[in-house]
Amino acid sequence: MFSLMANCCNWLKRWREPVRKVTLVIVGLDNAGKTATVKGIQGESPEDVAPTVGFSKIDLKQGRFEVTIFDLGGGKRIRGIWKNYYAEAYGIIFVVDSSDTERMEETKETMTEVLRHPRISGKPILVEQRERKETEFGGRSIPNEVDSEPISSNPFQPISTVITEKKQ
Numbered sequence: 001m002f003s004l005m006a007n008c009c010n011w012l013k014r015w016r017e018p019v020r021k022v023t024l025v026i027v028g029l030d031n032a033g034k035t036a037t038v039k040g041i042q043g044e045s046p047e048d049v050a051p052t053v054g055f056s057k058i059d060l061k062q063g064r065f066e067v068t069i070f071d072l073g074g075g076k077r078i079r080g081i082w083k084n085y086y087a088e089a090y091g092i093i094f095v096v097d098s099s100d101t102e103r104m105e106e107t108k109e110t111m112t113e114v115l116r117h118p119r120i121s122g123k124p125i126l127v128e129q130r131e132r133k134e135t136e137f138g139g140r141s142i143p144n145e146v147d148s149e150p151i152s153s154n155p156f157q158p159i160s161t162v163i164t165e166k167k168q
């Protein structure tokens, strides 16, 4: 009986909890797989995605969270707009295509610049390391390659995802 009442109280408490709005910003180099990631979150196919020109805004509901994701274009000329979204962001998702070893230096510089931005200070960072299966890349840890100094003030979570290439 007591546990039934406790369950009811918990349920009522949850029911009365206000909906929380969270804004996330997803950044990373062009072709890293940002839009594909967002498509995946939405349960859509990540294939045949066009490069993002500017940004796209995605609204999702996750439990009691109303989540807005700003998927920002990663092209060199578009990166200048990223900072305009930092202030309203609760946290940042930085996507890395770890198979693109030739652009690792550019990735490192770009990530360091993002993490050093004053409006990012203290905000949670999720680094998504995407690995294309067909390459020989063995899962090097991207976060370790980045200067750890700007990361130290941010709650930091790395994750890995495998890009599922279509079999020819």
Ligand SMILES: Nc1nc2c(ncn2[C@@H]2O[C@H](COP(=O)(O)OP(=O)(O)OP(=O)(O)O)[C@@H](O)[C@H]2O)c(=O)[nH]1
Pocket (backbone or CB within 6 Å): 028, 029, 030, 031, 032, 033, 034, 035, 036, 037, 046, 047, 048, 049, 050, 051, 052, 053, 072, 073, 074, 075, 095, 162, 163, 164, 165, 166
């Ligand atoms: N099949 C498959 N293709 C993927 C996957 N992830 C990314 N791609 C492809 O890789 C290319 C680049 O992915 P995007 O998600 O457009 O990359 P982006 O980071 O949004 O690039 P910009 O918008 O230019 O900044 C696209 O052609 C995608 O279809 C995946 O998991 N599976």
Ligand SMILES: [Mg+2]
Pocket (backbone or CB within 6 Å): 034, 035, 036, 050, 051, 052, 071, 072, 073, 074
């Ligand atoms: Mg995109």
